[in-house]
Amino acid sequence: MKCSTCNREIPDHAKFCSYCGAKTERKLFCPSCGTGNPPQAAFCIQCGTGLTAGAAQETPVRREAKPSPPSPGITPDSVTVYYKTNKSAFGTTTVGKLSISPSGVSFAVSFSLSTKSLNHSYSFSDIRATEFKMTRMGLQPQLGYNVTLKDGTVHEYAYDIIRKSALQRIDEVIRSQIR
Numbered sequence: 001m002k003c004s005t006c007n008r009e010i011p012d013h014a015k016f017c018s019y020c021g022a023k024t025e026r027k028l029f030c031p032s033c034g035t036g037n038p039p040q041a042a043f044c045i046q047c048g049t050g051l052t053a054g055a056a057q058e059t060p061v062r063r064e065a066k067p068s069p070p071s072p073g074i075t076p077d078s079v080t081v082y083y084k085t086n087k088s089a090f091g092t093t094t095v096g097k098l099s100i101s102p103s104g105v106s107f108a109v110s111f112s113l114s115t116k117s118l119n120h121s122y123s124f125s126d127i128r129a130t131e132f133k134m135t136r137m138g139l140q141p142q143l144g145y146n147v148t149l150k151d152g153t154v155h156e157y158a159y160d161i162i163r164k165s166a167l168q169r170i171d172e173v174i175r176s177q178i179r
Contacts, residue, residue: 032103032121048099049106050119074102074173079166081145083107083118084135084156094118098157100170105147107155124177126150132171145171 003010005022016023028037028051035046043050078099096109096118106121128150135144135158142158145167149155159167 032101032106032123034103043108047101047103047106048108049121050108074100074177076101077166077170077173079159079163079170081107081157081159081163081167082142083109084158098167098170100173105170105174107157120155122147122149124174127174127178129178130171130174147174 002008003017003020003022003024006017006020008017008019010017010019010024014024028039028041029035030037030044030047030049030051032044032047032049035044037045037051041051076099078097080095081098083094083096094109096107099106099108104121104123105127107119109118126149127147129148131146131148133144133146134141135146135156136142143161143164145157145159147155147157
């Protein structure tokens with residue numbers, strides 16, 4: 001990277017410029033859209049994605065780097081769903097919003113008693129497939145929606161029948177981006 005004061009090349013991990021002593025600017029970069037956010041931010045200022053400790057990265061600002069342009073024609077949309085928080089047959093769930101934006105898909109928890117953050121996001125290029133299927137969350141089978149990532153991770157969601165058309169709209173957009 002280049003120092004913002006003297007414009008000389010310095011290592012990416014540098015906290016200070018070795019030539020002029022200027023402190024490098026550090027921001028949290030959104031894993032979904034790439035926007036730089038203040039270090040104390042909990043959510044991205046551009047797309048609203050949760051900036052969890054594992055997802056957002058604190059890296060020096062690269063003046064020459066710009067986030068990739070969003071995919072054209074994607075209208076942001078969201079639907080309330082339940083997210084399966086463990087993989088047992090009677091898995092526990094939390095409620096949140098499954099959203100799409102030009103940069104990808106995200107899930108933001110509305111409320112959780114867990115201290116572990118369940119917010120997550122992934123770009124369209126990380127998705128292998130989506131599938132509507134029955135799932136078991138709690139004692140009753142429920143309408144389910146799975147998103148399978150290329151690394152094999154499966155995110156399981158459940159939804160109420162009244163939200164099916166909204167989830168189908170979101171699924172159509174996802175499928176159009178992963179073809």
